[in-house]
Amino acid sequence: MRPVSALRDDLLHAGYTVAALNSLWGPDAASALHRASVVPARRAIDDLRGRLHTLPAVAVLAECFLLGSAVSRADLDRALPTLTAAGAQALGLVASDGDGSYRAALDLRPYAFSDAAGDGEWWIVSDLGELATGEPLREDHVLGIGGASTTLSGLQFHSPAGRVLDLGTGSGIQAMHARRSAGTVIATDISDRALELAAFNAELNAIERIELRAGSLFEPVSGERFDRIVSNPPFVITPRLPGVPAYEYRDGGLVGDALVESVLRGIASHLEPGGTAQLLGNWEYRTDAAGAELSGLGRVEGWLDETGLDYWVVERDTQTPSEYAETWIRDGGTRPGPAFDTLVEAWLDDFAARGVQGVGFGYVVLRAPAGGASVSLRRAEQQHGPLGEGEPNGIGAHLERCLAAHDAIVGLDDSALGELRLRVAGDVTEERHYWPGQDDPAVIRLRQGGGFARVIDPGTALAALVGASDGELSVDAIIGALADLLDADAGALRAELLPAVRELVTIGVLELG
Template sequence: MRLNSPVTASTIASLRSDLAAAGYTVSTTSALWGAEAAEALHRGQRVPAARALDAERRRTGTTPLATLATLFLLGRPVDTADLADAFPALGVDGAVALGLVGGTGGGRYSAAVDLRPYSFVDAHGPADWWIVSDLGELALGHALPVDHVLGVGGASTTLSGLMLQNPVDRVLDLGTGCGIQAMHASRHANHVVATDISERALDLAALNVELNGIEGVEFRLGSLFDPVGGETFDHIVSNPPFVITPRAGGVPQYEYRDGGMVGDALVEAVVRSAGSYLAPGGVAQFLANWEYRGDGAGDAFDRVSGWIDASEVPVDAWVIERDVEDAARYAETWIRDGGTRHGTDAFDSLTSAWLDDFEQRNVRSVGFGYVLLRRPIAGETTLRRLERRHGALGSNEAGLGVHLGDSLAAHDWQAALGDEAFASHRYAVAGDVTEERHFWPGDDAPTAMLLRQGGGFGRTVQGDTGLIALVGACDGELSVAAIVAALAQLLEVDEGALSAELVPAVRALVVDGFLVPVE
């Protein structure tokens, strides 16, 4: 199903005007029912919000904001008169023609799409948008159709939060869906090319771009890199259809999450190919998962590292695994995502199909995380980092893009310096770093000394006496070389050996943001 016609600039402008006039934002809709009901609604439980909204309506009457929230956030039908009040410029007929609502009889209308406010803060400041996507399982009351166009979910906000925000000329959003990543990328790019295999997804993405007054986004139909053959980009972002889906057993092949390949082959294909579509210095960022196979002796990172080695052009790589799920839990996660409810025969049948597939291919668990690839401007690659960061981070994932950008810049800066030149610089401890010391009762010497990072990835570094003392002395006044010389004298050790031990550790602390160079 495609968007209804006519979809004209004036029609969308009328919709934009009505939504703005109603004050249809995240903060105002949350205020209608309060924080607890808003949290329940986020979990898919709409009764608390509906009860609060009904009580508010009895006190103050029906407002355009309440009508929009009832219709699009709670999935409840509204009367014609209320709908007309909510859309004074667009009109009821315009809302129907645009495909936003449909009549249910008796002078009432229900939502035909999901239309909800979206807010965020990035390096350019705060913003409020509206995002149109397909109705979810809560509104539909049944499993999703395979051509479902997903709205803004947890994965979307994770990727947008990870997105580097350095100004660039051209960005590629691979598999744009509702267009949310292309919209975010438009804030730091002159031109964005957004691709998808779904015509309906491109229709909805184009509507979202127009609705929010965003310019410079071009849409192309096609699979993976097919629509951009021979082109290069300064930045590639993608939440690709990476979900590992059995190719048999009647498992639905959802367009928004299934790339039509066996296992994690789609992620492998993107890793191998992305570098060829990057301009020198260009960066690709995408979400991905990878299979753990065998009896536990193998490591998924060995396979991922092999994909990087097989890249069509040499690339720097930074892979961060955020979680691992066993085969049964992974299957349950994605079956529920498609709207099939736990405890039904359909759920059990799909679970069996998934576990059969994993068993046949000797897959025991699946890792999920972030992949960052970069095409060097010139010369050899300098970055190969595969790490596991499970559990809570030091800051919300929504703010990690700036941290990643700073870390890449710090890596490049220190990689260009020999040890002597690096040690000649002065450094200061970052403002979010704290030190912890742990003692056995009665002991004078600590048993463990830790540096903790409050922001970024919330890293913890355990150091010995030399490293902790060096970091403590980094106040921007003395160079690392001077501090090492003083420590060597104090500890009565060889200065050259101490420098060889500490300088690599200091380099890592600079890259991860514990220490900041002082000009």
């Protein structure tokens, strides 16, 4: 049996799953681990050791690979009976302490998810984080499961695709997700170490037809086109100064947000007609030499307006220069102290030199128009609140539905739009607030339970149109009835409401009947 296959069999037999770990140490310890504190989880395992003669295999694996503790050869042999401790050392998973015990050399953890193809669970191998090593990360660190990786996996579209490109694959998580709906995935990275771990993860989880290529950005796929491109590019803005670590997994080697600009501009020449791209990125808010403000979203729109692609950019958050610096310095494993302060100074000097007032972070969805069509969607917006709870398959499923709705109505004139019979989406609720003693509401709001959990102040007429949209009456029929009820001019009301109807269809509040 191949060593990786032996490892897979042992992990299955041990029941090394997310649910098993949560049961092992409970919700408080699981939450503490997300806050980079291992103490509650270690205490839970110590308590278990005190109550049981022999730790279960799942506890041994968790102690070794997640908590960074030394485990005995006997325990590791028992937890990995097919591979054995010696086999795990040969694979590079553990290293001997020289006293008969072993410590993890790599992070190995279960990862559970849900997407349009259903529920799934994998094991992901990556480099050890500072939680296990107690030290800042190496510059060639290969990142495992993190907030950005789960964000992008949720942003991915999952309609069937022939060839998909994962640009900057890292440990291969996005390529593995993409493979669930794609015939073939090409995964690239500048880091040979990342490609080695991506290959290991694909084999460990028995995922085939992922082709790995070494090189920077689009160089390994020069002249090729894809049905879909996904990327968590190395977009982190890093000062180009001595002493500032340049982590391969997050730093593309360019100044400011130039890496994001380069990726966005380059995608057009690598998408098939009708092909889509889903990416993460960040962009700088600046002031120019004259003191004029340059919007981050506006700068992104300027880049994309020149590409000939449809685009939908959603800014999810903004940070001040100091917040941004502190976030990414901590991400590299440096904790507050003199070294931390020196790095903050370097970041702030870099931002000040370029007039950066803040940094936005968010999603970018792109599409190459199909069949000679022209660009029909140019949208950039801020959605800084929490996502809706009604998207178990990720925000990508919502955006894919929104693109389909946009396509269905973009070619309709007002006459054809008025003939549609629409229905309000099932996740939309309405709330009304009244001043005491008043019959008419002072505030009407529509709330979207899924998607971006949008809150819309529609006004009386639009709220009534949404409320009457049950798939039976046409938009024009509803507007005519409202005009009579409100004693309003039907033509003027129609001119007011139809643009709003287009917007509500595009964002998923109203659906085609």
